[in-house]
Amino acid sequence: MSHRATTRIVIVGGGAGGLELATKLGHAYRKSTSASVLLLDKHPFHVWKPLFHEVASGSLDVDMDGIDFRSHAANHGFEFQLGSLTGLNRTNKIITLDAIYDEDRSVLIPERQIEYDILVLAIGSITNDFGIPGVREHCLTIDDTHEAERFHKGLLNQFLKIKAQKKDAPLTITIVGAGATGVELTAELYKVADYLRVYGFQNVDRSSLRVNLVEASERILSALPHRISEMAGGVLEELGAQILVQTQVQGVGATGVFVDDGAFLPSDITVWCAGVKCQDVLDQIGGLSTTRRHQVIVRPTLQAQDDPSIYALGDCAACEQEGGQFVPPRAQSAHQMATAVAANIRRHMKGKPQKPFRYRDHGSLVSFAEYSSVGVLSYMTKHRFFVEGSIAKYLYISLYRLHQIALHGYINTALTMIVGRINRKLRPRLKLH
Numbered sequence: 001m002s003h004r005a006t007t008r009i010v011i012v013g014g015g016a017g018g019l020e021l022a023t024k025l026g027h028a029y030r031k032s033t034s035a036s037v038l039l040l041d042k043h044p045f046h047v048w049k050p051l052f053h054e055v056a057s058g059s060l061d062v063d064m065d066g067i068d069f070r071s072h073a074a075n076h077g078f079e080f081q082l083g084s085l086t087g088l089n090r091t092n093k094i095i096t097l098d099a100i101y102d103e104d105r106s107v108l109i110p111e112r113q114i115e116y117d118i119l120v121l122a123i124g125s126i127t128n129d130f131g132i133p134g135v136r137e138h139c140l141t142i143d144d145t146h147e148a149e150r151f152h153k154g155l156l157n158q159f160l161k162i163k164a165q166k167k168d169a170p171l172t173i174t175i176v177g178a179g180a181t182g183v184e185l186t187a188e189l190y191k192v193a194d195y196l197r198v199y200g201f202q203n204v205d206r207s208s209l210r211v212n213l214v215e216a217s218e219r220i221l222s223a224l225p226h227r228i229s230e231m232a233g234g235v236l237e238e239l240g241a242q243i244l245v246q247t248q249v250q251g252v253g254a255t256g257v258f259v260d261d262g263a264f265l266p267s268d269i270t271v272w273c274a275g276v277k278c279q280d281v282l283d284q285i286g287g288l289s290t291t292r293r294h295q296v297i298v299r300p301t302l303q304a305q306d307d308p309s310i311y312a313l314g315d316c317a318a319c320e321q322e323g324g325q326f327v328p329p330r331a332q333s334a335h336q337m338a339t340a341v342a343a344n345i346r347r348h349m350k351g352k353p354q355k356p357f358r359y360r361d362h363g364s365l366v367s368f369a370e371y372s373s374v375g376v377l378s379y380m381t382k383h384r385f386f387v388e389g390s391i392a393k394y395l396y397i398s399l400y401r402l403h404q405i406a407l408h409g410y411i412n413t414a415l416t417m418i419v420g421r422i423n424r425k426l427r428p429r430l431k432l433h
C-alpha cells in the first residue's frame, strides 16, 4: 500500500471500537519504526457510550470518570490529535479536519489536513430524527457527552423549580424511542428522583416524576425477545412510567409531543432516543459507497468496498454477514470489529492475506439503574437463556469491565474498580451541579 518506511495508521473516532483499536495497535508498534498510530477525535476525552444515560442522570461524572485521550495515548504508544473529520481525498490519501474554535467562536487552530497510509473510520452514529418536524428544535438527545451533560443540567433545574415552588404537578419527561437507550434512561430518571430526596429535595420523590415512554413499534425493546420486553415493561411501570406502544410521533413542540391519534402529550423535557444513523459527513465521503443511513459499506474483511486502504468499524460500518443480516450497532460489535481490524492491519503489515470478520452475538443485557437488570445470553451455545436480577446486573457491569480491560489491562482495571468502590463512599451518588 505504501512505499514509506513508516506506515501511517490514522484512526478517526476514539469510541467503543476506535479507542480499543488505537490501544491495541499502539502496543503492537510502540517500539517499532514500521508504523505510527494516530487517533483523532472531536472530543478530548472518552466515555464508553453505553454509559451516556448515566451521564444524563448524573450517576456518572465525565470530569472524574472520562479517559483523557492524550494521557491514554502517552501511556499506550500512540499519538492523539483533537479534530473533527470533514473530508477525505482518497487519491492523495488525505483527510481534512475542521478548524478548532474557542468558546467565543474565534479560531484556535485552522482547518488541517492529515496524510494517511491506512485509514480507519470509527465515528459511531447519532439518533435519527426521520425529518419529523420540531425534533431538532425542541428535543434533547444524548448522542454525546455534551448533550448528556446539558440534559443533566436541565433536569436538575426542573427539580430545583419543583423544590422551590412546592409544585404538586410532576415533572413530565417524554422519551421517544424505547430501545435500550430509552428504557435505561427511564429507570435512571426515577433513580434521580429517589436520590434527590436524600440530598435536600424533601418534596421530591418518584411521584414528582412522570416519564412517558413512546414507542412506534408494538412493544418496547423490540429488537430483543418478547420475554425481555415484558420483564422490562413490568419494571418500568412499577417505577411509575407510562408506556405508550404503537404510538407514532408526528411532531414536537416547545411544550410537548403530537402523536398519531391526534393526542398531545404535554412535556417539560422531551428526549429523542429513536433510531440510529451515521453523521452526514460520511455520506459518500471521498466517493466511498455508503448506505441510506450513511454507513460505509465494507467487505467481510472490514475494508471499505471501494478502497482496501480504508477500514470502517462499529456503528459507522455496514457489514453484511452470511445469511444477509447486517452486524448490529452495538458496543459488542464495535469491540469485536476493533479486534478484527487490529489483526488485519497487523497481517497487512506482514504481507499476509486479510481474514474475514465473523460477528458473534453473545446476547443483550438491559440495566434499570439500581432497580433490576434483565438479559438474554447466547454465549458458546445456540440456545438462548434469560437472566435477571443480580446475575444480569453482574453480567451487564462485566461488559464495561471487558472494555476497561481492553484499554487498561487487568491490573489497572482492578485498581480502577477499587478506586470506584472508595469513591462510592466519598462521592455523592449523583452529580449535583
Ligand SMILES: Cc1cc2nc3c(=O)[nH]c(=O)nc-3n(C[C@H](O)[C@H](O)[C@H](O)COP(=O)(O)OP(=O)(O)OC[C@H]3O[C@@H](n4cnc5c(N)ncnc54)[C@H](O)[C@@H]3O)c2cc1C
Pocket: 012, 013, 014, 015, 016, 017, 018, 040, 041, 042, 043, 046, 048, 049, 050, 051, 052, 053, 083, 084, 085, 086, 122, 123, 124, 125, 142, 143, 180, 181, 184, 279, 281, 313, 314, 315, 316, 329, 330, 331, 332, 333, 334, 365, 366
Ligand atoms: C445510552 C446508550 C446506551 C447503550 N447501551 C448499549 C448496551 O447496553 N449494549 C450495547 O452493546 N450497545 C449499547 N449502546 C450502543 C453502543 O454504545 C454503540 O453501538 C457503540 O458505542 C458504537 O461504538 P463505535 O466505536 O462505533 O462508536 P462510538 O462509541 O459512538 O464512538 C464514536 C467516536 O467518534 C467520535 N466522533 C464522532 N464524530 C466524529 C468526527 N466527525 N470526527 C472525529 N471524531 C468523531 C466521537 O466523539 C466518539 O468518540 C448504547 C448506546 C447509547 C447511546
